[in-house]
Amino acid sequence: MARIARPPAKSKARSPKPRTDAPTKAPSAKEISDLQGKVAPDFTLPDQDGKPVSLKELKQQGEIVLYFYPKDMTPGCTNEACSFRDRLKQLRAAGAQIVGVSADSPSSHRKFIEKYGLSFSLLSDTDNQTAKAYGVYKQKSLYGRQFMGIERTTFIIDRNGTVRRVFSKVKVNGHAEEVLAALADRA
Secondary structure (H helix, E strand, O other): OOOOOOOOOOOOOOOOOOOOOOOOOOOOHHHHHOOOOOEOOOOEEEOOOOOEEEHHHHHHOOEEEEEEOOOOOOHHHHHHHHHHHHOHHHHHHOOEEEEEEEOOOHHHHHHHHHHHOOOOEEEEOOOOHHHHHOOOEEEEEEOOEEEEEEOOEEEEEOOOOEEEEEEOOOOOOOHHHHHHHHHHHOO
């Protein structure tokens, strides 16, 4: 029986230049968790109305559940936001406030809030500087394509600005309950 030769596989075209704006090394999970017990990086970012909001101001109002998410209006991010929305009463009873951060614009956040009835602030980190400071701007992969983006991560920050808990690589289902349990355990 004769073998039929297959033509050689075509090589995939490569991008002529690597992206220069991408960091050479993304922070590891250990580096993110190293924030636990340390002072949270300060920030001032515009909210959904374009009003600047700082960590300093947020700390004055109580503990903060600061969650970073990839993009408004996407299925996972919508489920996460709605899960926090649905448990907002319990979160506030535990003395915490919810604040979301993504690279979307304030107007995108406004549409997201209005469409899903969210009653907490979403902050706009369009240059990803805050995401980088918190170690959540990382190289990601989707369908074989590599790109830089926000890895879904949540931080619980106390009134003194200390990171009390870090949830890395968050899975949306059950995450709000995890956060509530962590807030209950802190006392």
